[in-house]
Amino acid sequence: MSTDPFTLFDAWYAEAQASEPNDPNAMALATADADGRPSSRMVLLKGHGPDGFVFYTNRESRKAGDLKANMQAALLFHWKSLRRQIRIEGAVSLVTDAESDAYFASRGRDSQLGAWASEQSRPLPARSIFEGRFDAMQFRYEGSEVPRPPHWGGYRVVPDRIEFWQDRAHRLHERRLFTREGDGWNEGLLYP
Template sequence: MAPVELTNPDFTTREDPFALFGEWLEEAKKSEINDPNATSLATVDSDGLPNVRMVLLKDYDEDGFVFYTNFESQKGEEILATKKAAMCFHWKSLRRQVRLRGAVTVVDDAEADAYFASRARGSRIGAWASKQSRPLESRFALEKEVAKFTAKYAVGEIPRPPHWSGFRIAPVYIEFWKDGAFRLHDRVIFRRETETAPWTRTRFYP
């Protein structure tokens, strides 16, 4: 019987998880049909029950991974209460996955303002019109809110709503996973005690 071949282990020797993530994300941009920056975001509510949903990663660097949302939404309130969250990127076309978790901080106003200004005008109106995660009596009610704020901000710049900003996850755990034949996957885990501590790297069984 021929020996089972493991997947290419090259990435398992890398020292910098942020650089490796950047390379994988760039490859995903070339192969994923829609939203290569899409990620599942996990939080926990006041009863300790987990919640997960998809969001879009908007920025990342060695300080962490950034996404934006309505702070009065379910995820916004849960993150503000716990200051912790986790993400999972899955790129099916590449058969790769990245998981991370850590403490969460709010981005500064200048960063949030700059990103908000870069959004399409309709998306900026939507940030004002949507009472995210709260009951909606009808689609018409939402359209009325959109019309109201479209009229209010018919000309000039649209300011960022005070309840809308960004969160940054500073990971203390990042796992890179690559599919392997016969489920003999490659898994490499980077850990650190704090957001400023050095990383340790460990290879895990599949």
């Protein structure tokens, strides 16, 4: 048994990258608003390590509003072809502006323009309105780099619980739970 959940995550993630047909970095993000109303959606993992798991989004979106009210979140990776999942729970913090700038600069130009054009999570009366906003951003930034919008950036989930679930025959699954204990981790098993 490993006592480092990040080493195990790296091994499972590498296997997923080699075998999953689409978006091995896709993860469900669960949040709750100030009233405790839960919400989940798929986002993409864009960085990970002992300091946490990073994703990026519009900071005026519903998920960002939830996180502003309740800086706790849960992540779920489900790799169907490997018959595995990883559940991560912990506190959330903002990534630095420098990290957000660097990741934004690595995105495709249309994705950068879309970040400016979209009022993510707000009602959209007609698709043509969004397409017009996108066209306006293309015109605005024609011939120049697209800067990161001030309302767009990253979040880091700093785990205090990481569970590795492996499918087994007859629903006799294997569940390994790592819980943060001071600067280290405690590992145990859970009944399937």
